[in-house]
Amino acid sequence: MPDSLSKTSGLRSPALAATRYTLTAQALHWLTVLLMLAILPVAWVMVSLPKSPQQVWLFVIHRSLGMTILAVVAVRLAWRAAHPPPPLPGGPSTAMELVGRLTHWLLYALLLLMPVSGYLQSGNGRPVSYLGLFDLPALPENKGLGETAQTAHLLGQWGIYALVALHVLSTVWHVAVRRDGLLGRMIPPQDDAARDVPR
Ligand code: HEM
Numbered sequence: 399m400p401d402s403l404s405k406t407s408g409l410r411s412p413a414l415a416a417t418r419y420t421l422t423a424q425a426l427h428w429l430t431v432l433l434m435l436a437i438l439p440v441a442w443v444m445v446s447l448p449k450s451p452q453q454v455w456l457f458v459i460h461r462s463l464g465m466t467i468l469a470v471v472a473v474r475l476a477w478r479a480a481h482p483p484p485p486l487p488g489g490p491s492t493a494m495e496l497v498g499r500l501t502h503w504l505l506y507a508l509l510l511l512m513p514v515s516g517y518l519q520s521g522n523g524r525p526v527s528y529l530g531l532f533d534l535p536a537l538p539e540n541k542g543l544g545e546t547a548q549t550a551h552l553l554g555q556w557g558i559y560a561l562v563a564l565h566v567l568s569t570v571w572h573v574a575v576r577r578d579g580l581l582g583r584m585i586p587p588q589d590d591a592a593r594d595v596p597r
């Protein structure tokens with residue numbers, strides 16, 4: 399077990415609370431990952447299909463998943479403001495830690511930019527159906543803004559691919575090379591200490 403966690407894995411250690419994200423932050427993180435794993439293939443398939451009822455439905459599913467991501471990220475940022483992430487083990491920030499932090503903020507920025515630009519494009523003078531259950535309000539019609547939003551949406555996907563790749567590769571590096579317990583900060587404890595994790 400990494401030193402940073404072994405020191406605190408004793409039952410009921412108050413320090414354990416400071417070594418992990420809260421269970422709520424973890425749940426919101428993995429929910430975002432699941433939604434992203436769903437929305438991207440839906441996007442790729444929907445833009446490849448010919449005009450058809452199937453394509454219309456995939457667009458509805460894509461837009462609805464995207465608006466759900468916007469809501470989850472808003473809750474996530476509010477939760478984060480009230481529950482700051484635990485300090486990283488190992489003292490003062492190194493350059494790599496700063497890169498990690500920057501990556502996280504850029505990911506948040508893109509997790510907001512993608513749904514907002516999608517809504518500005520799709521909701522331009524038209525309501526946006528949420529899974530066919532209800533409509534999100536139409537935005538005032540503005541052709542120029544719609545086109546800019548479309549460009550931002552199409553370019554933003556490349557930022558998502560690059561940052562998620564960097565993020566996952568750096569997690570693999572922490573797990574396989576540094577073995578410093580970083581992934582353990584984002585998953586529930588794997589032993590009896592589970593009860594000590596703040597919610
Ligand atoms: C995190 C959220 C989102 C992600 C990661 C995402 C990702 C994508 C991707 C990868 C594409 C394919 C682009 C291409 O190569 O043609 C796409 C297209 C599209 N998305 Fe999203 N999207 C998100 C949210 C939304 C939302 C909330 C809406 C609308 C309410 C939306 C509306 C659209 C539309 C209309 C297209 C087709 C664009 C075009 O071909 O002109 N997206 N999205």
Ligand code: HEM
Pocket residue numbers: 427430431434435478483498502503505506509562565566569570580581582583584
């Ligand atoms: C679409 C995919 C993903 C997105 C958008 C995403 C986003 C984020 C964000 C924004 C944070 C910062 C949390 C904060 O401080 O508020 C974070 C942290 C973290 N993520 Fe992800 N993540 C994704 C996928 C993954 C995957 C697949 C893994 C594991 C292989 C992972 C492992 C982690 C870990 C371990 C942390 C905590 C890092 C630390 O303690 O500094 N993430 N993620």
